Amino acid sequence: MITTPEVPISEVPGQDVPTEEWARDWLRALPGCDDAAMDRLAVLVDMLREENQRQNLVSARSLDQVWLRHIVDSAQLLPHVPRETTLPWLDLGTGAGFPGLVVAALRPDHEVLMVESRARRIEWLERARIAMGLEKARVIGQRLELVESQPCGVISARAFAPLEKLLALSSRFSTSDTIWLLPKGQSASQELQDLRNWRHVFHVEQSLTDPQAGVIVGTLAGGKGKSR
Template sequence: MITSETAAQAWLAALPEWDPAAAERIACLIALLAEENARQNLVAAASLPVVWQRHIVDSAQLLTHVPRETSRPWLDLGTGAGFPGLVIAALRPDCEVVMVESRARRVEWLERARIALGLDHARVVGARLELVESRPFSVISARAFAPLVRLLDLSARFSTKDTLYLLPKGRSAQQELLELRGWNHMFHVEQSLTDPEAGVIVGQLLGKKGKKS
């Protein structure tokens, strides 16, 4: 369990994706976040002193579940302040990361940050997810986007049986998974590295129950 900013930075430094360029992008992201947070409430002010734990590693830990191919398209739902989408894109700049966000000020922030970090393969889609054109993605992530059943209803059209879902769910992870009905799936809960009471739902969505594949 990562319990300090020093430990968080050490954990990141051990990632295969970490190099001087990645370090520069993450440092830039943190500086931009602090500056923008004074203008709009992107994250809780109390989380800024522990930004490496609370936002950077909390996002980057998802990479430990994904093979390192950089060409895998990644869909991040309700990216908001940029987590995990901007962190994933900063650590894997050759990966196509599509960040969907419907709130105009958040969309503006994400686009400014994307440009400042030089994330040419990342894209910000400013729309409600219901209005985004369907296409398959290899990875789908969402942090504090919607309850699990609603999230699956909205995102299933972007997934195949091989799509990997990575869903940080905080303390509700196990309970939401236990209460999930109507879907065939191969989900399980992984312990979060940044919160002893939090979990990440990981796995594949196989389709609606009662429907032929």
Template sequence: MILADEAAARDWFRSLPEWSDAVQSRLDGLTALLAAENEVQNLVSESSLQALWVRHYADSAQLLAHVPRETGSPWLDLGSGAGFPGLVIAILRPECEVVMVESRARRINWLQRVCDSLGLTNAKVASMRVEALETRQFRAISARAFAPLPKLLDLSARFSTSDTVWLLPKGRSARQELLELKGWNHLFHVEQSLTDADSGVIVGTLEGRKGKKP
């Protein structure tokens, strides 16, 4: 199934177990905030602003299908930028701690203002580069357009255990990046994106570097 338009995306959201009036209200609030902020800084492209429910909201929310509620906290979102998928995950799963890592000052300010405005007390903004983030273990790790797969793993494998679920929307490069990945023991595979017939999401778990003793 590919979500072809905004109406299809909204219908799909209403079918989610996480859906509620509070989710609807917060996503509508995020839409208004994003439209206003996009006049000040280029958070998302103008074309995607007209297709938020498909391009950003559903593209983020589809990751939840791979992370059961009981195993999804804490959640680490690397290079959150405009807030996808981190903000959407925090809205849909208010019981889940979501840590959004972002180093750019204007994006940091944006993310914090959204959290404050929407009352997302479960969402935390880590205002730093990934390299500076204190090591701790997370149950889920996501990264959207953050870095090529080898670099991403080099930077963030220390936050993972063998049970951590990795969720990496990679667009059209997903299969090629996974095919070319060397030096890691992993159980990654590519899932078809719900928002783009040509895009994939790398999903799975990471055991560690090849040749490294436990």
């Protein structure tokens, strides 16, 4: 099982929707989130607002709550990953940069590999990465099927593929210690319930940013392959 480090966060009263102020306060409470990290995230937010006028990176309506809907929604994965993890963080189908760019901004000394095959998204990710000064982050501009296999410490994917297909495509990057972090929205519990044959230690965590959404968290038992 994964031991999740405790992170001091504000409690969201009742069913109230967290605010942008709450989101920034939550980020500042993350271990290792200093002024430099917040500055990097601010650069990302400003660039995202501008780029979204040229290409539809995210829903325009979501920009009204960008710190909550995109930054914290990505950063909430970090408490599940011990800081001593040294193998690369692999983010599949990074798209607009979530969670890859946010993870890299908050852990700039960790190698973050962002897989994205769409040309305009690749160009955007490169520009954002450079502007944010993320020297250890790398954009892999290929389809996942063509990416060379290597062991990774974390595998994340936000709206990349259904769980069964995602595992089939990416289990070759996993060891028995690899932490999988898969935001799945409202389908999280159902996708996990429907998963067959894979030997895993997965569970669903409720999202901090959406009471109806879940994040699949865990490991593949024994690493690659299916049980017979």
